[in-house]
Amino acid sequence: MTNIKDAYLNTRNKFTDICKGLKTEDYSVQPTEFVSPPKWHLAHTTWFFEQFVLKEFSPEYTVYNDDFAYLFNSYYNNAGERVLRPNRGLMTRPTVDEVYTYRNYVDNKMIAFLDNNLPKEALEIIELGINHEQQHQELFYYDIKYIFGNQPTFPTLENNIALKNITQKQEFICIKEGVYQIGYNSSGFSFDNELGVHKTYIHNFKISNNLTTNAEYIAFIEAGGYTNFNLWHAEGWDYITKNEIAAPLYWHKVKDVWHYYTLDGFKPVEPNKPVTHISMYEAYAYAEWKQMRLPTEFEWEVAAEYLNYGQLWEWTNSAYLPYPNFSKAPGALGEYNGKFMINQHVLRGASIATQENHSRKTYRNFFQPDMRWLFSGIRLAQ
Incomplete structure (x- = not known):
């Protein structure tokens, strides 16, 4: 990866950008087991960098909140216990504001960390984390569409992901x-x-x-x-x-x-x-x-x-x-x-x-x- 700091920041900022059209009430809804609340996606992708990068490679790092590993681990058994997937929507706390504070805290620590001469193993995990967050950005669209698409008034979300007409003759x-x-x-x-x-x-x-x-x-x-x-x-x-x-x-x-x-x-x-x-x-x-x-x-x-x-x-x-x-x-x-x-x-x-x-x-x-x-x-x- 040519400039890992830019790639990291672009990816992290992209996620907050695509969430700008949400209302606070939208962030915690989980209408079915396979849908995760937007708040959970934002926190889980942050936990990934905290758990696998900062805790592993930055000895001076202080974990933001010890409970977050339990709340926002997805399926990594080796990383410890976690909230069961069907129960992600039961969490009204931490609040949306605190999840964004958590993201800012980890981002600031990561930006400083990325200024160091990093070992190859750390760089590879950061690159994996960036691709992991991109996956969750796509999952966000699946999930918010399911959340909105099962409401009586069919809310809209500002987006630039509309499908295009197929105009070419089939061959x-x-x-x-x-x-x-x-x-x-x-x-x-x-x-x-x-x-x-x-x-x-x-x-x-x-x-x-x-x-x-x-x-x-x-x-x-x-x-x-x-x-x-x-x-x-x-x-x-x-x-x-x-x-x-x-x-x-x-x-x-x-x-x-x-x-x-x-x-x-x-x-x-x-x-x-x-x-x-x-x-x-x-x-x-x-x-x-x-x-x-x-x-x-x-x-x-x-x-x-x-x-x-x-x-x-x-x-x-x-x-x-x-x-x-x-x-x-x-x-x-x-x-x-x-x-x-x-x-x-x-x-x-x-x-x-x-x-x-x-x-x-x-x-x-x-x-x-x-x-x-x-x-x-x-x-x-x-």
Whole structure:
């Protein structure tokens, strides 16, 4: 990283900037287990730098508040006990003001710390912390949209992450069979789950140059896609039946017209924008209906240079598993990715909420197949 202090400050300031449209009451809400309150995100990303940088490498550092490690640790068992995830929204204290005071305290200590001649290990953890905070900035958009999108009046939030219309004619790009190299093999930052460069054999396949649009997905709904069990995995069918799902998340039919909630408000569904807030189950069923399929993550990586991507994370048909020779780092930071390599599917690309320069063609995002609150979409292969 060329200037780590600038990168640190830019990232930290970005988070406070995107929260400027919030009211105090917005910061502590947790409507469901997988949504974290904005206040928690702001404090957790601060705790990361305090816990793994300042406490480890700055002997003179004084912890801001001993309780914060318990309140704002996420899933790092090696770092100690923590509040359970479903209970994050129960915390009215510390207040929003104190969380911002905490951020300022840690930032001031970090700025002074960054003026030192730092060891390589510290620099690597700081770079990881910056990328970690960028992930939480994207999660913030998922979470605040869920918080607002489940309120009766559908509040708006000032933002610059609107989806764009798909204007290019759909074509299918032919990729020739062969042995291809997969994984990150450069000198910049990557997460550990991208490492383990290896070769894989890819058969001939075709992949769409475009994401699936709302209009195309409405055709699937109107053709009975949500009522035809033949299109669905058994688990997916059980999930949509149990939860009475018949359209993407945030979609509502008003006077026979599909509407959806966006951070810009509640409006009629825009036909030429890519369909989003789709679970892997729904993406698979749609592909079945089209008599096509989802690409594997390896096919996606091989084809990435030919694709129009960056609007939405794209579901692949690949389980989230370790690459050859994958190994976890020792201690708490080894819990970052490896322990989640079960019962999750890989998504590739980036989304409108992904921070600049955060993603790359080898980036492996991953979620459980029923998750819909993320900015996810569909790209077909055949």
